[in-house]
Amino acid sequence: MKKPLSFEEKYELVGVEPGIHDVAGFGKTDLTNLDVEEADHLYKAKFPFLKLKSKTTPETPKA
Amino acid sequence: MNAKAILWPQGRYNPGGITQVFYGYKEDFLSFPVLGDPETATMLESLVSYATAIIMKPTKQLFQLYCTVEQGEIKSTMVGPRDGKGYENMLEISFPGSEAEFLGFKAAAANRELIFFVKEKNSKVRVLGNLEDPAFFEADDSTSGKAIADGRTSKLTFKASGATPAPIYTPALTSLLAPAA
Helix, strand or coil: CCCCCCHHHHEEECCCCCCEEEECCCEEEECCCCCHHHHHHHHHCCCCCEEECCCCCCCCCCC | CCCCCCCCCCCCCCCCCEEEEEEEEHHHEEEEECCCCCCCCCCHHHHCEECCCCEECCCCCCEECCCCCCCCEEEEEEECCCCCCEEEEEEEEEECCCCHHHHHHHHHHCCCCEEEEEEECCCCEEEECCCCCCEEEEEEEEECCCCHHHCCEEEEEEEEEECCCCCEECCCHHHHCCCCC
8 A cells, every 4th residue: 555645745835934824825834844634635725835846667677 | 821031132223113014905915824822822923924925815915004213113002900901013114205006006995905014123923913804004293394494294104903912923024925826
């Protein structure tokens, strides 16, 4: 069974520093220790500072 | 929070007055850092200092509101009963003319939620209002004057209430003076 991604593996904060912020439309939100489930909800609600990390596939060495 | 000495270094410059005023509509702001809470914060400064950036919505920015030199001020008044004290923070500016643009600003701002950034002459930037407790137009005392010696002025007062004196904004203000990306 595939292990669920952690917040750090799935998301990055963009344009804001960690800490507690009052975000228009979202209220006071602690961005210091977001867990992935909370981040999923925020991302679906179009939270402005969350970005999905692009999936990086390890390069396969050429033979 | 531990108590600490509150000192003043001899010789420090401390000129009174404000130098510039900037304003924005509350709906143009995207986020505010939340100030520290006296029950949990460890530094006195964190109760009244925005140490990380306030962010505006894309394409939005602050704009200057002219104020005649030495005719503007930011004031804090403690109000409320014991165990329920808070602050009324006021900004007063004086504008010299009766230009249509300025009268239009007054009409547009009269019933609008506002946020002000005020540069003090001691280089501190004070913030009047936030997303939770914005500033409001409190009073406008305008006159054409009767004689040339009287002058033509509008004295505008804006007020924001909160738990603290108007907080200090420590990041550079420049990022708010151009349209946000």
